[in-house]
Amino acid sequence: MTQLSTLITEAWPDFGLIDSGGGRKLERYGRFRFIRPEPQAMWAPATPDWKADGEFIGGSEEDGGGRWQLKPQVPDRWELSRGPVRFWASNTPFRHLGFFPDMGGQWDWLASRIRPGDKVLNMFGYTGVGSLMAAQAGAQVTHVDASKKSVAAARENAGLSGLADAPVRWIIDDALKFLRREVRRGSKYHGLIFDPPKYGRGPDGEVWQLERDLPELVDLARQLLADDARFLVLTVYAIRMSALALHSLLAQATASRGGQIEVGDMAIREEARGLLLPTAIFARWSA
Ligand SMILES: C[S@@+](CC[C@H](N)C(=O)[O-])C[C@H]1O[C@@H](n2cnc3c(N)ncnc32)[C@H](O)[C@@H]1O
Incomplete structure (x- = not known):
């Protein structure tokens, strides 16, 4: 559906x-x-x-x-803070404040789907707010990002949130390299979170290009979903792409599983008048 x-x-x-x-x-x-x-x-x-x-x-x-x-x-x-998770805000040179508030709706959704002990993989995890939301909900989290600095910031946020000893693996690696290795090892996850940038670089200069690499990312995701997997969240921003394209890609990857796919715009509601400001597009599958 x-x-x-x-x-x-x-x-x-x-x-x-x-x-x-x-x-x-x-x-x-x-x-x-x-x-x-x-x-x-x-x-x-x-x-x-x-x-x-x-x-x-x-x-x-x-x-x-x-x-x-x-x-x-x-x-x-x-x-x-947002609920139980605490994190640092700062005025970064990339015009944002060190986390992405429009992900709030995704964090709530995935936290509500997690059962204690679930294995959750957060790719392109940045400063870790999503990973900490999942950890807070009881997941064993694998957090992957190419940037040493981002992973250090994420670990600091874990400490701030009282989650320094939570079961989170903090990994500095290139997204596709890591996922290919996980597939070869036969690793499985109950929940996958992918928030890829339009363009990025792995720790050894590997180039990530969204339109070129998204199909492989989703195919690797398909192979990493456990039989009793619960969700896959994919968000895309700053790119000319329709949520319907994400739908077609996810529908293919989850064809044998049934479940539900939800796609559309992500938006933040303005406090002054309730106007909706669009920020990104998303597709998410749940069992
Ligand atoms: C804008 S952030 C995603 C936002 C994050 N999920 C959040 O909600 O805070 C994009 C992240 O992708 C990482 N990245 C870029 N290229 C990568 C690559 N090839 N492999 C792994 N991570 C990469 C960057 O270091 C950055 O932290």
């Missing part, structure tokens, strides 16, 4: 999309407010003059670039 949906992440105590419009968005991250460019916010903002502790100026979404202009009260980093 296939369902077309919009996965909406609502504001929570430590995060909210306060207002949006005029090509920008105003968000709150704990006690600080920031303005960032947002090409899709083509409408007018709810209020004209935004007060913020900092703004990310310039650079296009495509080529990166640009920089933060921050008021002196903004520290290098500060603690945030």
Whole structure:
């Protein structure tokens, strides 16, 4: 069965999309407010003059670039939480704050599907919030990312969340290399989380290119799903691709299993008027 949906992440105590419009968005991250460019916010903002502790100026979404202009009260980093998971926020040169709040809806969904002792693999895990949500729900987690720095940040977030001793394997590796090795070893997982970038590099310079490599990624995922697997979540952003394409790919990989596939847009609900700001597309399968 296939369902077309919009996965909406609502504001929570430590995060909210306060207002949006005029090509920008105003968000709150704990006690600080920031303005960032947002090409899709083509409408007018709810209020004209935004007060913020900092703004990310310039650079296009495509080529990166640009920089933060921050008021002196903004520290290098500060603690945030979402439910039981705590993590550091900071103004990164990549225009984001060190985690992706629009993943909130995915974290809730997968946490609700995890049974204690399930094996969950989080690929492209970055600063680990998704891995910690899964660990918190009782999973044995394998967290993989190409960047040593990201994995170190993820481990620090585990400590902050009181999950330093949780059963999480922290792995620095290239995504496809790791997955191919896991398939050869006959490893199996109950849950898979894939949040690949458009373009990236493995620790030895291996090139990840979404359109070229996604089919192999999903085929490897198919081989890693345990007979009693519960879910597979795939999210894609910053790319010209429809959620329907993700649907076709996942439908093929899970054809023999039945279950459900849900695909669509991911969005954050603006607090001012409830407008939906799209952030990514997704496809997810569940048994
Ligand atoms: C933007 S993040 C994904 C967001 C993350 N899942 C989250 O929710 O916070 C993309 C991650 O992919 C990693 N990456 C890029 N190329 C990779 C590769 N070839 N193999 C493994 N990880 C890679 C980057 O280091 C980065 O941490």
